[in-house]
Amino acid sequence: MKHLLKLEDWSTEEIINTLNLADQLKYEQKHGIEHKYLKGKTLGMIFEKSSTRTRVSFEVGMTQLGGYPLFLSSNDLQIGRGEPVEDTARVLSRFLDGIMIRTFEQSEVEALAEYGSIPIINGLTDYCHPCQVLADLMTIREFKGKLEGLKMCFIGDGNNMMNSLIVGALSTGMSFSAACPEGYMPPEHILEFGKKYGNGKFEIVTDPIEAAKNADVVYTDVWASMGQEEEKKIREAAFEGYQVNKELMAVTNDECMVLHCLPAHRGEEITADVFEEHANEIFEEAENRLHAQKAVLVECMADKKPEH
Secondary structure (H helix, E strand, C coil), X not given: CCCECCHHHCCHHHHHHHHHHHHHHHHHHHCCCCCCCCCCXXXXXXXXXXXXXXXXXXXXXXXXXXXXXEEEECCCCHHHHCCCHHHHHHHHXXXXXXXXXXXXXXXXXXXXXXXXXXXXXEEECCCCCHHHHHHHHHHHXXXXXXXXXXEEEEECCCCHHHHHHHHHHHHCCCEEEEECCCCCCCCHHHHHHHXXXXXXXXXXXXXXXXXXXXXXXEEECCCCCCCCHHHHHHHHHHCXXXXXXXXXXXXXXXXXXXXXXXXXXXXXXXXXXXXXXXXXXXXXXXXXXXXXXXXXXXXXXXXXXXXX
């Protein structure tokens, strides 16, 4: 049985195989070729955090794969009324073929996997966002033709996105640089993961221009994520200057991509002109959530894997 709890759990080979399958499923979808690999399977989708892209992409993806997606709001579940997650895991394992959960605590995702007997897929936690990063890697490879040897630069908060991007980029042969204000760095064990790859491959600095030099991909995210709204003013002050704009893009490599996991706050973490200039890449990235997550669903839940 296979889970996607965090990207660190997957080998480079597993990541690349999933990206290859995502490419195949995208091709088949675009050409009207059915791929009902999950016919008769049911995916429970637990949402303790609201969502646009995650809900729609998993629901549509599961339907395209021939399965049934079941939306489960925490307001409707006993888990929202204090039922232990280990009991929820054991009960739902008897009804469902897999669970996708979007929640706050990473420990909740890990507990579902520990006590359940079906595949668990992390749709986002405060710690990481592996499905988004698989879509990001898929998009980079589509536009650049490769991952190996490219430089990714992240500007902003050492949050769940940066945690997963560090793992995804380095695991697939990219180098990674980031610019974060003091006090907003990623957790120590993620920094240790990056340092294993050596100085030429991984660096985190406080100067955005320094981080962006010779980048092939620039990535940014909102300054205040879901659940951090009360910190908005403090964060606006801390992240002043941590913006993807024309000045920053001037030091990147020619044909540098810009990616954003959305929603974007134009005029804060990215200027409107840079966003619109790279809108094709950003919205292809958004679409690729569907294809990458379908590949994850197949890898984790299908009885018979397709050739890819």
